[in-house]
Amino acid sequence: MNAPLSKVNELTALAPEYVRSIAPYQPGKPISELVRELGLDEAAVVKLASNENPLGIGPRTRAAIDAALGEICRYPDGNGFELKAALAARFGLDMNAIVLGNGSNDVLELVSLAFLGPERSAVLSAHAFAVYPLATQARGARSIVVPAKQFGHDLAAMAKAVEADTRVLWIANPNNPTGTFAPASEIEALLQAVPQRVLVVLDEAYNEYLPLESKYDSVKWLKRYPNLVIVRTFSKAYGLAGLRVGYGLVHPALADIMNRVRQPFNVNSLALVAATAALDDMEFVARSYAENLKGLRQLGDGVEALGLDAIPSFGNFLTVRVGKAADIYKRLLKRGVIVRPVASYGLPEHLRVSVGTADENARFLAALAASLKE
Ligand SMILES: *Cc1c(COP(=O)(O)O)cnc(C)c1O
Secondary structure, three states: OOHHHHHHHHHHOOOOOHHOOOOOOOOOEEEHHHHHOOOOOHOOOOOOOOOOOOOOOOOOHHHHHHHHHOOOOOOOOOOHHHHHHHHHHHHOHHHHHHEEEHHHHHHHHHHHHHHOOOOOOEEEEOOOOHHHHHHHHHHOOEEEEEEEEEEEEHHHHHHHHHOOEEEEEEEOOOOOOOOOOOOOOHHHHHHOOOOOOOOOEEOOOOOOEEEEEHOOOOOHHHHOOOOOEEEEEEOOOOOOOOOOOOOEEHHHHHHHHHHHHHOOOOOOOOHHHHHHHHHHHHHHHHHHHHHHHHHHHHHHHHHOOOOOEOOOOOOOOOEEEEEHHHHHHHHHHHEEEEEOOOOOHHOOOOOEEEEOHHHHHHHHHHHHHHHHOO
């Protein structure tokens, strides 16, 4: 039963003001929703809105999930031993330096839960990943937003923006939705400039997509900078977005604190076995990388041929200036192509398109060409 409006207001007033003023995260439109709304054939819809892996999942990962299904009546291993052991071996770290999350989004939340609160602040860049201001505000902390430099993080300005009450500095590298990348030298300069009471969260969700010449070893910095929090995910290059699993690599003292605010079974059992298997599926990640590079070129060339500017991307997506983005977005939907509007990121003229299969990319480009002419 719906309460009368005054009652609704009274009820919402029970939440602190910083919760009431949260603008909810806007996810990419699910295929099923567009099918319902426009009566399109599901097979005719292309979703390039959430930076998902167009290749699906690797064969080993699928086999591991199949094998684990029978045990789904049991609670997962709340400590994620197998996955942590595999990650520890991969990165040459102790298992107690790893925090697992229900997606890396959960790890970001754990940082904010454990270290932010009223009378504390966090520094972030304009156009940065939406979860940073959300997780900051949900704890009653203040966001200090630093203007971007050519759509990317201005790391020198971010270091300078730190105030006495700052406890967290959020960095996405590459950043979503801009695809911009800061070289290792700039990040290390920031780590040197920032006081150690500020946790530097380095979100590397797209790390596996970096071209060889841009790759850098952030894990080795953990020894020198105990305030560094590296966050990675299985949602992108490993193809496990639907299962929700990510991880943080941190000083064991920070891991201990983050584990205190974590739900005891935050990562489900299928996610644990799938991620452990996926970590070994090197061939799949290599293929994801190679296909993505081709797809980025296809999209880049395609939008250039249409006379549009794109922000050079280091991720698995491309953010393109289309002008009246809200209109173009709707016209694309009518043609069965779902992309992501990014006005809420301060980019009202851009649309973000995820790299799909060659065929999906071609369908997007054709639909975009038609939508621009409409
Ligand atoms: C996609 C993405 C994530 C990953 O989210 P999950 O919760 O792991 O699915 C984290 N950070 C950024 C910048 C992203 O784009």
